[in-house]
Amino acid sequence: MKVKSKTYHNLINGEWIIPTSNEFKESVNPADYKEIVGYAPLSSPRDVDNAVQSGKNALPDWRKLSGSARGEYLLKAASILEQRADDIAETLTREMGKTLVEAKNETLRGVNILRYYASEGMRSIGEVIPSTDEKALFFTTRGPLGVVGLITPWNFPVAIPIHKMAPALIYGNTVVIKSAFETTITAIKVMECFKDAGFPPGVVNLVSGRGSTIGNALCEHSDVKAISFTGSNEVGQLIASKAVQRGVRFQLEMGGKNPVIVTQHADLDLAAELTVSGSMKSTGQKCTATSRAIVVKEVYEAFREKLIQKIESIKVGNGLLADSYMGPVSSRNQYDSVLNSIKKGIQEGARLVTGDKPIKNEELSNGYYIAPTLFDDVKPKMSIAQEEIFGPVLSLIKVESLGEALKVANDVKYGLSASIFTNHLDEVFQYMNEIEVGMIRINGQTTGIDFHAPFGGLKASSSQSRELGRAAMEFFTSIKTITMNP
Structure with a gap:
């Protein structure tokens, strides 16, 4: 009944x-x-x-x-x-x-x-x-x-x-x-x-x-x-x-368009684990969610392969089920908006690595499920690298150096959260001094807040x-x- x-x-x-x-x-x-x-x-x-x-x-x-x-x-x-x-x-x-x-x-x-x-x-x-x-x-x-x-x-x-x-x-x-x-x-x-x-x-x-x-x-x-x-x-x-x-x-x-920066001195396994968690948990529907991974060329290929492996292993399903890593997006409007952003990324020339589709099988046929999506060959001025998507979409951007990574990270209207993965202290100090965000993370994911500490962003965030x-x-x-x- x-x-x-x-x-x-x-x-x-x-x-x-x-x-x-x-x-x-x-x-x-x-x-x-x-x-x-x-x-x-x-x-x-x-x-x-x-x-x-x-x-x-x-x-x-x-x-x-x-x-x-x-x-x-x-x-x-x-x-x-x-x-x-x-x-x-x-x-x-x-x-x-x-x-x-x-x-x-x-x-x-x-x-x-x-x-x-x-x-x-x-x-x-x-x-x-x-x-x-x-x-x-x-x-x-x-x-x-x-x-x-x-x-x-x-x-x-x-x-x-x-x-x-x-x-x-x-x-x-x-x-x-x-x-x-x-x-x-x-x-x-x-x-x-x-x-x-x-x-x-x-x-x-x-x-x-x-x-x-x-x-x-x-x-x-x-x-x-x-x-x-x-x-x-x-x-x-x-x-x-x-x-x-x-x-x-x-x-x-x-809003936010939160980057992680990965240098050649990073622990790539840790960086991949926390980048995926930051971008895909809550189906990417966090203002602090990781949206861009800006990676120096020396470790770009290795880092991308680790991301692909982790993203393709994600179990998407009803959030009430214990083995679901990622649930649906929150509504029909959000579903349409995220799919339109993915479509625009493809039209602009970014290379789709994995994702780009709603998930439709008998078990999930009545839900607003979208596959976790990864783009490669993303240019800093593409819309998927500039606009908040608020969904399970991550863009990979290759750079020559930490200096270029910081310029790319800052070249958006938002300034909420960012993270760097590195084991070099000099890179940490350069990043802390130059990144234009309110929430600065080092070897951690961009998401998560501590309720006993100030929270907020810069610029349009x-x-x-x-x-x-x-x-x-x-x-x-x-x-x-x-x-x-x-």
Whole structure:
């Protein structure tokens, strides 16, 4: 007997509320698009207004709490999330497609992020400054911004909402989150943990729907004091322009075209292993995914053969199956977009080594599966070497030297993450000094972030602000400078 799919609602003022439109849309499983994971709300600007008003009403009491008291709420949410990790991870895999192992790790990362920021409630938020008046006490402190809007992507529907919400909340803000519609049900299950942790009504709110409708409403709302966004450059630029017009703070984390550089002094086995992992895990759908392998000529052929061997051994399948290394891409739109990028690479003259096709067999016939794809003879100005693909596609570029490799690596509009593989310290220093990215890796993959350290990119990858670690305090608070006289 087929189980009827559940219908989900928005979280506003501590209650699960039917959208004012009374409209819902199915969320489908990209591994089998005949399976409906559930029905998510199609909200209207009126729902956004209700959520923002709820956050505004809850703000005075929430900001009055001590940091340690707010941290207790985060710890409760962390414990509940940990208890429900298996269910949430399975929902994530069914809704987005990444493997269950990756989904479980992402969920547990969310647990650790909450616990890290819970401890932030007991850390310094200011400093005492020497005063020119010997009788005065001169110091700084920080206060919350108010209601903040959080717009999050579909590729990390647990970790990214939490790594935005946790610092916003610990520093005394209230939040309205607009999750990516493709993974709304996963985000709602995360929000259930916050509700069940006993957060006061209105402190955390979620509104689901199309970005063109409710994303715009959130960015334009006069009571929203800041917007934190992760997603595409096109949408990020629109958000920035709206924020500038209103004079409110904004934070953008956007695309990447992340390179690995392989020199003649590299451990080629390690480089190949981590290049494949960085480019193919999560089906290449990470902003930090490896997209280009820039290799000096002395080791180019040997490195290419190692890549081919590893890529052709990848098991593609339903992410719920234990032996699947790579699942489907997340949606029909993503499927079409990636295949179009591959087609353009062939048309521009890059040599296809392996891949270039959707995977169609009886077991995978109803899913958005694309074979892991490797291009050779890629020129630095080709579109596949310049444009973010966000899929399992890797481009090989041959160079004469490390100097040329760095020029090629930097010659894109993005500047998020990069890695070099070498055992020579002088090459490491040259790379660190010349690479134009925010996240610099040495003998490691371009993907992965540490939640206790600043994260962000340069150039078109970011608004130059940083997320995570103590750097999050810079965005989610305002400095107050205080002089106290006797």
